[in-house]
Every structure is written in structure tokens, then in C-alpha cells.
Amino acid sequence: MSNENKEKDKLKRRIAGLEKTLQIVTGYSGRIEKNLRQLFEVVSDTMPVPMMISLKTGAILFFNGNAQKIFGYSEKEFRKIAASLLYENPDDRGIFLKTLEDKGEVRDFAVNLKKADGSVFPASLFSRQIVFEGQNCLLTVIHDLSELKQEEEKRLMLERQLRQTQKMEAIGTMAGGIAHDFNNILTVIFGKLELASMMLPGESKVVRYIADALAAARRAKAMTKQILAFCRKTEYARKPFHISTVVAEAYKMIASLTPSDIEVRLGIKAESAIILCDPTQIHQVMMNLCSNAHHALRDRGGVIEILLEEVRAGSQEKIMIPALKSGDYVRLTVRDNGPGIEKNIVDRVFDPFFTTKPSGEGTGMGLSIVRGILQAHGGAVSVDSEPGKGAAFHCWFPLVAQTEDLTESVMPQDTVERHRKNSVRG
Amino acid sequence: MNIKEERYSIVYENNVIKISGKLSIMPEGYERIESFFKEIVGSGPAELVLDIRNLEYLNSSGIKALCIGLILEVETKEGLWLNIRCSKQHRWQLETVPTFKDLIENLNIVFE
Ligand SMILES: Nc1ncnc2c1ncn2[C@@H]1O[C@H](COP(=O)(O)OP(=O)(O)O)[C@@H](O)[C@H]1O
Ligand SMILES: [Mg+2]
Numbered sequence: 001m002s003n004e005n006k007e008k009d010k011l012k013r014r015i016a017g018l019e020k021t022l023q024i025v026t027g028y029s030g031r032i033e034k035n036l037r038q039l040f041e042v043v044s045d046t047m048p049v050p051m052m053i054s055l056k057t058g059a060i061l062f063f064n065g066n067a068q069k070i071f072g073y074s075e076k077e078f079r080k081i082a083a084s085l086l087y088e089n090p091d092d093r094g095i096f097l098k099t100l101e102d103k104g105e106v107r108d109f110a111v112n113l114k115k116a117d118g119s120v121f122p123a124s125l126f127s128r129q130i131v132f133e134g135q136n137c138l139l140t141v142i143h144d145l146s147e148l149k150q151e152e153e154k155r156l157m158l159e160r161q162l163r164q165t166q167k168m169e170a171i172g173t174m175a176g177g178i179a180h181d182f183n184n185i186l187t188v189i190f191g192k193l194e195l196a197s198m199m200l201p202g203e204s205k206v207v208r209y210i211a212d213a214l215a216a217a218r219r220a221k222a223m224t225k226q227i228l229a230f231c232r233k234t235e236y237a238r239k240p241f242h243i244s245t246v247v248a249e250a251y252k253m254i255a256s257l258t259p260s261d262i263e264v265r266l267g268i269k270a271e272s273a274i275i276l277c278d279p280t281q282i283h284q285v286m287m288n289l290c291s292n293a294h295h296a297l298r299d300r301g302g303v304i305e306i307l308l309e310e311v312r313a314g315s316q317e318k319i320m321i322p323a324l325k326s327g328d329y330v331r332l333t334v335r336d337n338g339p340g341i342e343k344n345i346v347d348r349v350f351d352p353f354f355t356t357k358p359s360g361e362g363t364g365m366g367l368s369i370v371r372g373i374l375q376a377h378g379g380a381v382s383v384d385s386e387p388g389k390g391a392a393f394h395c396w397f398p399l400v401a402q403t404e405d406l407t408e409s410v411m412p413q414d415t416v417e418r419h420r421k422n423s424v425r426g
Numbered sequence: 427m428n429i430k431e432e433r434y435s436i437v438y439e440n441n442v443i444k445i446s447g448k449l450s451i452m453p454e455g456y457e458r459i460e461s462f463f464k465e466i467v468g469s470g471p472a473e474l475v476l477d478i479r480n481l482e483y484l485n486s487s488g489i490k491a492l493c494i495g496l497i498l499e500v501e502t503k504e505g506l507w508l509n510i511r512c513s514k515q516h517r518w519q520l521e522t523v524p525t526f527k528d529l530i531e532n533l534n535i536v537f538e
Contacts, residue, residue, distance in 0.1 A: 021498070031521060
């Protein structure tokens with residue numbers, strides 16, 4: 001072989017060697033790439049947090065199963081949507097990108113994100129710049145804060161409730177003591193007034209004055225009774241009743257006491273619903289609520305609606321009324337179209353002694369008694385008010401059963417009769 | 427000249443090139459390693475052993491350095507054989523080292 005040929009041969013072999021090396025190396029890199037891709041997919045799909053990779057322009061290149069789950073988009077939709085549309089306020093993404101640019105990474109970026117169904121949830125974003133499939137991208141991990149927030153809200157609410165309970169207890173003890181003494185004083189006042197009027201001739205003007213004084217004293221007695229009832233710790237004997245019958249009874253009495261410029265309407269949609277209750281207390285609830293409605297409609301007239309319906313308390317209601325357990329309820333609503341309740345006091349109307357009425361007209365006990373009664377019945381009371389349009393108070397009583405024929409047997413007429421006389425205005 | 431770094435080492439002793447640790451440096455880093463290999467082959471050993479049983483990982487640039495810097499160089503020395511001692515423990519060796527057979531005839535691969 002000539003030298004030249006030898007050289008040629010050597011070069012040929014060299015080229016062949018390099019070609020094979022290239023094959024070996026690309027084969028090797030291919031395997032590594034595949035392993036890395038697999039690693040990435042396994043990591044992103046096993047980590048319990050939503051994660052996605054997007055371009056600055058907003059195109060979403062990758063998202064894991066959790067991201068899909070939390071936002072509720074199908075795979076196809078996710079690939080089409082712009083990342084800014086995942087924000088409640090799309091401008092927030094601009095701020096997010098700016099932070100990323102300034103700091104090189106984003107940690108704990110608090111923002112509200114939006115799901116496919118339009119609902120919004122609080123989140124915290126963590127993001128870094130990476131190269132993905134040959135492009136400059138951001139890898140973003142999403143921390144869903146809604147549970148945290150809910151926990152926090154629940155804790156605050158429980159705290160508030162606890163404080164409320166403690167306050168009520170202290171006030172209850174105090175008021176109970178006062179009411180008791182006051183009642184004794186009233187007994188003396190009654191006795192002496194009655195004696196005095198007996199000793200006067202019937203046509204005397206003084207008799208009328210004394211009668212007025214007696215009427216006032218009776219009101220005072222009714223009030224102390226309310227307070228005592230409220231403070232008494234002993235459980236009332238509660239029996240199963242058709243609440244509709246009790247409500248209808250109370251309605252009759254309320255209607256007869258209502259001035260003619262106020263219309264009282266009754267709507268019963270829960271005829272056969274049975275609850276465990278003390279009818280006296282149902283009367284009291286209605287009297288207290290209607291007396292407030294009377295007051296709200298004073299000088300302007302209007303309509304009071306008394307509604308009784310069966311409702312199911314689900315998660316929605318539980319959020320609005322934390323004291324409510326999920327389940328079936330009979331809801332007694334007293335609604336008026338008066339001035340309603342100002343936003344800034346609506347949280348306080350159930351507080352004992354909270355009143356906006358001039359002294360002499362309001363005790364501030366009416367609603368707190370209603371609340372106490374509902375609590376004792378395992379229910380809850382809530383208020384719905386739009387200032388200027390009226391107020392509605394909802395009393396939720398746990399439903400026990402529904403039957404047509406229990407009425408007579410469980411509702412001795414005298415119970416209602418007896419309590420009707422005792423009912424007082426709140 | 428031996429190469430000892432924090433994560434890897436390359437030692438040449440009694441016709442044995444022993445590479446240990448994890449080798450995943452950037453391509454430029456392999457220049458001195460390749461010239462080290464060439465130097466070894468150029469020194470005219472009668473026989474050569476590449477012991478990678480303790481080489482846990484080698485990146486793709488490392489594969490290229492082995493192929494071009496060592497194996498193809500061995501081919502230029504007539505009659506020189508290269509023995510590679512591998513470990514079955516390392517999957518990458520199982521998958522890749524046998525493909526070196528495509529490069530030269532004078533190659534022995536032993537898995538332990
Ligand atoms: N139907 C209503 N419309 C407007 N405000 C109401 C209504 N019911 C209650 N309130 C408000 O709630 C406060 C507390 O009511 P309540 O506990 O019955 O005490 P009181 O009637 O003695 O003031 C009232 O003073 C009033 O401001
Ligand atoms: Mg009142």
C-alpha cells in the first residue's frame with residue numbers, strides 16, 4: 001500500500017470511528033434525556049401541589065395533575081388559555097413578572113386566582129426562571145391558601161362565639177339577680193296599688209291613674225319574667241309539636257294586637273313538620289320579633305310577614321350561620337319592610353342590652369332572648385337586612401319528623417292556652 | 427499526572443486507568459482528561475486496563491471523551507488491547523459500555 005493510500009485509509013477509519021462515537025453519544029444522551037423527562041414527570045405528578053411552566057407571553061407549556069384539578073380546566077383548555085386568565089385580576093400577572101425580573105425569583109407572592117368556573121381562591125406563588133424545551137420559561141408552584149384562610153376564619157369565629165357566650169353568661173347571672181329582686185319589689189307595688197284602688201270610689205279619677213300605673217307595672221313584671229326566663233339554667237320540658245299550630249296560634253294573637261296600618265301575613269309551608277319545643281318559648285320568640293317589627297313600622301305602616309318553611313342547611317347556610325349544623329330545619333321567618341338595620345350594628349343586635357331605642361322604649365333584651373331560646377332548641381337565629389328595605393329574622397328549629405296525625409295527641413290545647421296568657425312583648 | 431477532584435479521580439498506575447466517583451463536568455473540562463488519555467496511550471503500554479467499576483456516573487461529554495480520547499487512540503496502536511472492567515451495579519454501564527464494541531476490535535469488556 002502506498003503511503004498516500006495508507007493515509008487515506010487511516011482517515012477513513014478515523015471518520016468511521018467518529019461517526020460511531022456520535023451514535024454512541026447520542027444514544028447515551030437520548031437515554032439520559034428520557035430518564036430526566038420521566039423524573040420530571042414523576043416528580044411533578046407526585047408532588048401534592050399544583051405546578052406549571054409558562055412562557056412570559058402567557059402560553060402554558062406544562063401543568064401537573066394538581067394544577068388541572070385546582071383550576072378545573074381540561075387538558076385541552078389548559079393548553080389554550082393565557083396564564084393571566086388564571087388570575088382574578090389579570091394585571092396581577094404583570095406585577096408577578098416584574099417581581100420575578102427584579103429579584104430573579106418569586107417567593108410567597110400573595111394573589112387571588114380564578115378557576116374555570118369563575119370562583120376565586122387565595123393563593124401564594126413561588127416561581128423561578130428555567131429553560132424548558134429550549135425556551136426561557138417560568139416554573140411556578142401554587143400554594144392554595146383557601147383552607148388556611150378558612151381555618152383562620154373558623155378560629156376567629158369560635159373565639160368570637162366564646163367571648164359572646166362568656167359575656168352572655170356574666171350578663172345573665174347579673175340580670176337574673178336584678179330581675180329577681182326587682183320582681184319582689186314589683187309584688188309590693190302591685191299589692192299596694194291594688195289595695196289603693198280598692199279603697200277608692202269607682203268614679204274617682206285616681207282609679208284611672210292607678211290602673212295606668214298597674215298596667216305599667218304589669219309590663220315591668222313581664223319584662224322581668226323574660227329576663228328570668230332567659231337566665232334560668234333549667235331545661236324546659238320540650239315535647240314534639242307541630243310548630244305550624246303553635247305559630248298559627250301566636251299569629252292570631254299578634255294580629256289582634258297589631259295597629260291597623262300594619263298588615264300581618266301568615267304563610268305556612270311546613271304544616272306537618274314536628275319539632276321538639278316549648279310552645280311558650282315559640283310564642284315568646286314571635287312576640288319579641290313582631291314587637292320589633294311593630295316598632296320598625298311605627299308611624300309609617302307596612303307589612304309583617306310570618307313564614308314557616310322547611311329548609312335544609314347545607315354548607316352555604318353554615319357559612320352564613322356558623323352555629324348551624326347541617327341538616328333539616330323548620331325555619332320561622334319574621335320579615336318587615338321597615339327601615340332595616342344599619343350594617344355597622346347588625347352584628348350587635350343579638351347582644352344583651354343592645355338597643356337603639358330611647359330608654360323606656362327598649363330594653364335590648366328581646367333579640368338576645370330569642371337567641372337564647374333558639375340555642376336551647378338546638379337551632380340558631382340569623383338576620384337578613386337590607387338597610388332601607390326591611391329586616392328578616394330567621395329562626396332555625398331542628399326538624400324532628402313529619403306526620404299528619406300527631407297533632408292532637410302531642411298538643412294538649414291547654415298548653416297553648418295557658419301560655420298564651422303569659423306571652424309578653426319583647 | 428493523576429487527576430483528583432472533589433467528586434471524581436482518574437489515576438494511572440501499572441497499565442491501569444482507574445476512574446472513580448461521578449464525572450459530570452462541562453465539555454471544556456474534558457480537554458485535559460482527553461489529553462491525559464492520549465498521553466497514556468502514547469507512552470506505549472503493552473496492555474491497557476480501564477477500570478470504571480467505581481465510576482458511578484459519567485455524562486455524555488464524558489462518553490465522548492472516552493470514545494475519542496481513549497478507545498479510538500488505542501486503535502492507532504497496532505496490537506494494543508483495551509480491557510474495560512465494569513460493574514453491573516451501574517445501569518448506565520450496562521446500557522452503554524457494550525456499544526463501545528462498535529468502535530474497535532481490540533476491546534474486552536468484563537462486567538463484575
Ligand atoms: N325589625 C327590625 N328592624 C330594624 N331594626 C331592628 C329590628 N329588630 C331589631 N332591630 C334592632 O335591634 C335592636 C335590638 O333589638 P332587641 O334586642 O329586640 O331590643 P329592643 O327592641 O329593646 O331595642 C333594636 O334596638 C333595633 O335597633
Ligand atoms: Mg325588642
